[in-house]
Amino acid sequence: MSKKIHVTTTVNGDDYEYLCEPQQTLVDVLRNELELTGTKEGCSTGDCGACSVILDGELVCSCLVLAAETDGKSVETIEGMAKGDELHPLQRNFLDLNGLQCGICTPGFLVAAKALLEKNPNPTETEARFWLAGNLCRCTGYDKIVRSVMAAAEEMRGA
Amino acid sequence: MASILDDPKFDPERDLQIVGTNPVKHDGLDKVTGKARFGADFFLPGMLFGRTLRSPHAHAIIKSIDTSAAEALPGVKSVVTRDDFPEIPEGGVAGDMTRTAMAREKALFDGHPVAGVAATSDAIAKRALKLIKVDYEILPHVIDPVDAMKPGAPILHDYLRTKGLDEPSDEPTNVTERMVSKMGDVEKGFAEADFIVERHFDSKPMHQGYIEPQGCVADYSEDGQVELWCCTQAPFVYRDRLSAILKIDGNKINVQQSELGGGFGGKTGFYPEPIAILLSKKANRPVKMVMSRDEVFRGTGPVSGTDYTIKMGVRKDGKITAAQAEIVFQTGIFTGSMYFNGPNAMFTRYDFDNVYIESFEVVSKRPKGNSFREPCVPQIVFGVEGVIDELAKKIGMDPIDLRLKNAATEGYTTIYGETFGPIGFVETLEAAKKCDHYTSPVKPGEGRGIAAGFWFNRGGETSTAMNIAPDGTVTIITGTADVAGSRISIAMMAAEELGIDVDKVRVKMADTNSLGFNRVTAGSRTTFSVGMTVVDNARQCINEFVKRAAEIWDVPEDGVMFENGECRPASANVGEFEPLSIADIAKQTTMSHGAVTASASMNVTGAGPGFGLHIVDVKVDEETGRTDVTRYTVVEDAGKAIHPLQVEGQYQGGAVQGIGWALNEEYVYGEDGRLQNAGFLDYRMPVTSDVPMIDTVIVEVPNPKHPFGLRGVGEVPVVPTMAAIGNAIGNAIGVRPQSLPMSPPKLLEIIEQRDSAQAAE
Numbered sequence: 001m002s003k004k005i006h007v008t009t010t011v012n013g014d015d016y017e018y019l020c021e022p023q024q025t026l027v028d029v030l031r032n033e034l035e036l037t038g039t040k041e042g043c044s045t046g047d048c049g050a051c052s053v054i055l056d057g058e059l060v061c062s063c064l065v066l067a068a069e070t071d072g073k074s075v076e077t078i079e080g081m082a083k084g085d086e087l088h089p090l091q092r093n094f095l096d097l098n099g100l101q102c103g104i105c106t107p108g109f110l111v112a113a114k115a116l117l118e119k120n121p122n123p124t125e126t127e128a129r130f131w132l133a134g135n136l137c138r139c140t141g142y143d144k145i146v147r148s149v150m151a152a153a154e155e156m157r158g159a
Numbered sequence: 160m161a162s163i164l165d166d167p168k169f170d171p172e173r174d175l176q177i178v179g180t181n182p183v184k185h186d187g188l189d190k191v192t193g194k195a196r197f198g199a200d201f202f203l204p205g206m207l208f209g210r211t212l213r214s215p216h217a218h219a220i221i222k223s224i225d226t227s228a229a230e231a232l233p234g235v236k237s238v239v240t241r242d243d244f245p246e247i248p249e250g251g252v253a254g255d256m257t258r259t260a261m262a263r264e265k266a267l268f269d270g271h272p273v274a275g276v277a278a279t280s281d282a283i284a285k286r287a288l289k290l291i292k293v294d295y296e297i298l299p300h301v302i303d304p305v306d307a308m309k310p311g312a313p314i315l316h317d318y319l320r321t322k323g324l325d326e327p328s329d330e331p332t333n334v335t336e337r338m339v340s341k342m343g344d345v346e347k348g349f350a351e352a353d354f355i356v357e358r359h360f361d362s363k364p365m366h367q368g369y370i371e372p373q374g375c376v377a378d379y380s381e382d383g384q385v386e387l388w389c390c391t392q393a394p395f396v397y398r399d400r401l402s403a404i405l406k407i408d409g410n411k412i413n414v415q416q417s418e419l420g421g422g423f424g425g426k427t428g429f430y431p432e433p434i435a436i437l438l439s440k441k442a443n444r445p446v447k448m449v450m451s452r453d454e455v456f457r458g459t460g461p462v463s464g465t466d467y468t469i470k471m472g473v474r475k476d477g478k479i480t481a482a483q484a485e486i487v488f489q490t491g492i493f494t495g496s497m498y499f500n501g502p503n504a505m506f507t508r509y510d511f512d513n514v515y516i517e518s519f520e521v522v523s524k525r526p527k528g529n530s531f532r533e534p535c536v537p538q539i540v541f542g543v544e545g546v547i548d549e550l551a552k553k554i555g556m557d558p559i560d561l562r563l564k565n566a567a568t569e570g571y572t573t574i575y576g577e578t579f580g581p582i583g584f585v586e587t588l589e590a591a592k593k594c595d596h597y598t599s600p601v602k603p604g605e606g607r608g609i610a611a612g613f614w615f616n617r618g619g620e621t622s623t624a625m626n627i628a629p630d631g632t633v634t635i636i637t638g639t640a641d642v643a644g645s646r647i648s649i650a651m652m653a654a655e656e657l658g659i660d661v662d663k664v665r666v667k668m669a670d671t672n673s674l675g676f677n678r679v680t681a682g683s684r685t686t687f688s689v690g691m692t693v694v695d696n697a698r699q700c701i702n703e704f705v706k707r708a709a710e711i712w713d714v715p716e717d718g719v720m721f722e723n724g725e726c727r728p729a730s731a732n733v734g735e736f737e738p739l740s741i742a743d744i745a746k747q748t749t750m751s752h753g754a755v756t757a758s759a760s761m762n763v764t765g766a767g768p769g770f771g772l773h774i775v776d777v778k779v780d781e782e783t784g785r786t787d788v789t790r791y792t793v794v795e796d797a798g799k800a801i802h803p804l805q806v807e808g809q810y811q812g813g814a815v816q817g818i819g820w821a822l823n824e825e826y827v828y829g830e831d832g833r834l835q836n837a838g839f840l841d842y843r844m845p846v847t848s849d850v851p852m853i854d855t856v857i858v859e860v861p862n863p864k865h866p867f868g869l870r871g872v873g874e875v876p877v878v879p880t881m882a883a884i885g886n887a888i889g890n891a892i893g894v895r896p897q898s899l900p901m902s903p904p905k906l907l908e909i910i911e912q913r914d915s916a917q918a919a920e
Contacts, residue, residue: 021282032281037200038193040420042370043452047839050370078193091191095183098804101643101812103190104197104371104420126848133848136839138368138421139643141811142847144804 005068011036012080020067027051027062030077038078038107042136049135052108052115053077059115061134078107081114089159090114090152099148101139109135113149121157125150163695164764167866177655178867181804184647185665186418195418198374198390199449206376207236207277209438209448210284211431212291213458214266214273217524217832218300218313221266221273221293228290229276234283237441238291239275239434245406250318255493257404259527260433266295267315267492268524269833270457275434277446300832304489304521305466307333315492315522333522335494340502340516340574348481348513352472354553359468360542362881362899363825364461364489367531368816368844371420373459374449377435381443385412385436389429392422392640393679397429398671405433412436415670419640423816424530426640427679430459456837460529461826462538463496464489469542473550477564481513482506484543488520488535491528496520501535503575505543508584508613508770509565514574524832530681532813533614533874537820537881538899544610544882545895558609558886559592559772577615577768583796583860583870584613584770590858591772596792604778605789606891611772612878616871617682618763621689622675625653625696627755631742633657633664635693638677639685641668643808643873648801652690652867656697658724659741675760683871686801688763694866699757707748707755708739767862767870771795773814773883779891781910784903786822786888788849794856798870803857810876811853817880819845825900 004019011034020029025044030036030053039062042050046061053062054076062075081088090113093099100106109132116123116131123131128149129142137145189195214221226238241263247254249264257263262271274291278284299313306312314331321328323337349355375389385407391397394414402409419426431448439446450458467486473479484505490496502516551561566585572578591597591609601607624636635653639645646666654661678684701721708726709716718733719726725738739747745755776790793810800806823843827835836842861868881899889895894909 023282028281031199035202036193037196040197040371041199041449042372043839045452045838045840048370048452082192087191094191095187098181098184098644098808100187100190101808102369102371102419102421103186103195104369104418106190107193110191129848133846136370136844136846138370138423138816138844139812140808141813141815141853142845142850143811143853144808146847146852 007067007071009070009072010074012076022068024067025063026053026065026067026070029067030062036077036079040104040107049112050105050108052111052135054111054115059112078111081110088114089155090149093148093152093155097144097148097151099144105135105137109137109145117153117156121153123153163691164761167864169861169863169866169868171861171868175655177651177661178799178801179803181802182647182651182661184644185650186641186644186646197371197418197420201376201388201417203376203378203445206445206447207279207442208281208284209275209277209435209446210281210288211272211434211454212274212288213454214262214271215269215833216266216295216297217269217302218298219266219295220264220298221262222296223294224274225292226274229287232283232287232290234279235276235287236279236444237277237438239437239441240273243437243441244404247404249316253403255495256400259493260404260429268526270454270526272434272458275438277438277442300524302523302525302828302832304464304487304523307521307523308487308519315524319522335490335520335522338499338502338518341514342574343513345481345483345513345515349472351474351480353475354550355470355472356546356549356553357468357470358542358546358897360897361466362464362538362541364464364525365820365824365826366456366461366842367423367425369421369423369425372450372452372455373426373430375432375435376445376447377432377439378445379436379440383407383411387412387414387432387436388417389414389432390417390419390426392419392426392642392681394671395638395676396679397432401429401433401436405436410672413670413672416640416668419642422642423532424534424681425460427530427681428460452839453837456842457834458526460491460526462531463498463528463535465538467539467542469546471546471550473554475554477554477556477561479509479511479550479565482511484516486516486518486539488518489523489528490520491525492522493527494520496528497530497534500533501539504536504613504615505539507573508567508611510567510571525826532816532877537817537878540610540612540878541881541885541899544879545885548886549895559588562611563588579768581860581863582768582770583858586860587770587772587794587796587858590856591774591794594792594794594856596774596790596854601776605776606887606889607774607776608883608886608890609772609774610879610882610886611770612875614683614769614874614878616687616766616769617684618688618766619678619684620676620762621692622677622760623689623692623696624674624758625693625700625756627700627741627745629745629749631663631740631745635664635666635696636669636674637666637689638669638671638674639689640680642680644805645685645689648686648805649689649693651801653693653697656694657701657741683769683873684766687766687865687869687871690865690867690869691763692759692761695759696757700755703755704741704744707744707752711739711747712736765864767798767864769796769870769872769875771875771879773879775883775887777884777887777891779888779906781892784906784910786901786906788818788851788884790851792854792856793876794858795872795875796858796860796870797872798862798865799859799868800857801867801869806857806872807855809872810855813876814853814880815845815850817877818850818884820899821881821884821901823900823902
């Protein structure tokens with residue numbers, strides 16, 4: 001067995017310190033070591049986006065990042081999106097416009113959409129669709145997801 | 160009192176307060192914050208991690224399995240193989256199920272489980288798999304169903320004999336069953352036709368494509384009690400089937416469903432669960448198993464591939480006089496494709512008199528086929544609606560008009576014997592004809608197609624319970640799965656009946672030890688069937704509220720009426736009393752009389768058939784063969800949309816699944832029988848940038864057999880999609896494709912043939 005690696009990181013602003021094996025992915029550690037199961041694992045190959053997290057401001061698939069790589073970095077997951085009782089406008093719009101059905105892809109979409117709106121607060125529908133093309137949803141046909149993102153963007157620009 | 164099934168008290172004039180609105184769904188908050196727990200999100204103290212070794216061969220005798228090195232690896236706590244499963248003979252349902260879970264005499268497909276390992280970490284479990292030595296004797300295999308029917312094809316099961324032959328045969332075969340469906344006289348019908356069109360079609364297997372891989376935690380106690388957490392569309396069916404193959408009493412297997420991360424039919428049968436239970440039993444510790452995406456593609460149920468011919472005749476006035484089909488359905492390693500839905504539904508929506516359909520179900524070397532939204536129908540409707548479009552062109556009739564001319568109406572008796580009650584096919588076609596999409600001109604360079612679809616809709620065994628808390632709030636216990644948000648629709652129907660705010664109602668999905676049997680959540684049955692039982696629950700509770708109010712006021716029960724969530728004096732003669740709300744009664748009487756509760760268990764009947772029509776515009780890039788869907792409209796009868804946003808979501812989701820099936824999705828096998836595209840990169844499902852907004856038109860022709868008039872809505876939306884896109888591509892490039900998926904290489908071939916045919920003229 002390989003020697004474990006010591007990692008110090010922040011997740012959603014909280015300090016974490018853990019030991020992981022060199023081959024352990026970030027999604028594995030988030031879910032199975034830190035018990036932050038809001039991040040979902042749908043494919044482990046970076047094709048479905050269910051494990052989307054923000055690493056030092058960049059949107060990544062946490063199945064394609066080794067946990068050891070996050071030493072000294074900051075990770076944002078779905079669990080950090082609401083501030084206490086206050087939902088992020090994306091979360092609220094997904095609820096109000098029914099932008100989710102089964103919900104397994106929802107955390108990934110929300111994190112990816114948050115990263116989009118941080119880079120581009122005023123995306124066109126086409127820009128939103130191409131940005132979110134890395135996230136698979138099999139239930140909704142994407143219509144209400146895109147509407148939720150566009151509505152949240154408009155609300156956030158007005159705020 | 161008449162049963163709710165006989166007297167649902169449907170009132171088209173009812174002033175609905177909650178049904179038809181769009182409250183935020185109760186399961187939504189946990190799903191946008193990451194709190195919702197899916198199949199892979201359960202943890203128990205002392206839990207082990209399980210992994211499955213799978214056959215790399217499509218067909219092989221398993222001569223021996225040596226697990227000793229794996230067992231010796233530090234951290235490995237249990238290993239199971241076929242030897243750990245109870246002996247069940249080949250050929251029956253239980254025999255098929257146990258051999259689906261774990262290979263026994265032979266490995267039957269690439270990805271077939273051969274052994275399971277539980278270890279203290281996932282990494283150790285994976286390492287242990289590599290230490291298991293399996294001695295295979297490779298046999299010839301066959302995957303294509305037409306090849307599997309040919310004389311001399313490798314036989315998959317020596318015991319198999321074809322059912323339904325006119326003259327029974329004792330020859331080993333890969334054909335499980337032949338079914339003939341007929342009405343009227345097709346020869347006479349074709350003789351009356353002015354034009355006859357006959358075409359050959361085929362489709363490849365595709366995957367349900369749920370984003371959540373199967374995941375479970377099994378905990379086997381030393382007293383023989385099994386606790387199983389898993390993502391499933393069918394907790395009770397899992398319990399009963401696990402009981403049958405593991406020979407454990409049903410009440411000792413308690414299945415607690417998790418949130419379900421998509422299923423679409425693919426989670427109606429178990430995969431890792433029996434292995435996890437046996438690993439837990441052997442290790443005396445809880446075992447978690449989560450499938451990888453590669454395992455999901457290689458090891459779980461795809462949709463039936465098909466190969467079929469359709470022939471139809473039409474008179475110049477638009478009356479279709481005869482319809483005939485011969486269909487081969489590919490079921491995977493065992494029977495159970497539910498292929499009979501194909502012949503029963505393929506022409507149903509039209510008032511045909513003369514029909515003859517001969518269907519065959521054929522086994523082949525891929526996982527046992529599993530349900531997918533309207534099993535075995537959409538891939539056949541692809542051909543049916545293509546031929547109908549061609550007939551419309553022959554007689555120069557608008558394609559919707561031709562369908563209207565032949566539309567089934569109330570009183571028509573179908574090929575499977577049901578006589579339709581009030582149905583909404585004509586209303587659906589008329590709504591489509593006047594919707595904005597159909598009345599807008601087709602853009603230059605694009606093609607437009609339409610197609611229609613039907614689904615029976617289902618009822619079935621359903622149990623629910625309702626508990627009124629002392630503060631008057633309501634809990635509903637259900638045992639169906641919530642595949643897309645049915646909990647809110649169920650809460651809304653209960654709240655409507657009880658006359659209270661929907662936020663005073665919560666729906667809890669029970670484990671199997673807490674409620675009576677519920678059939679699988681599939682076939683668009685849940686909102687309909689559970690709606691029936693919860694309205695029955697509510698009516699039972701209302702009777703009890705009336706009884707208790709009468710007692711409080713000391714008046715006869717018929718002196719109390721229940722209206723808008725309150726008991727009131729039925730007339731001024733009864734006396735003057737302040738109305739008593741549900742909360743008032745619950746507060747005043749729970750201590751003295753016990754809680755107000757109700758339960759209902761019934762085999763729900765009265766499902767109202769559903770009909771839809773899709774309109775699609777496409778643009779085909781003739782250089783690459785790529786098709787872009789530029790506009791899409793779904794028109795469908797919901798009976799009554801309980802939660803319109805949810806209904807729209809079903810329409811939109813079904814359409815986009817169909818777009819994937821139409822344009823890209825298929826299983827690709829190598830010569831060696833191994834699946835070559837077992838991942839989302841190579842098995843490409845539609846992504847956000849592939850599709851436009853999906854417009855919807857909800858038609859409401861009520862089903863009077865339901866208290867609120869609803870029909871199931873989940874199946875129909877995928878049915879017409881491939882046919883509509885096929886017709887649109889046909890109108891764009893001048894040749895209607897006959898093979899699914901209509902992927903770029905196939906379209907390029909069609910375009911090339913078209914061009915060389917034109918050049919030859």
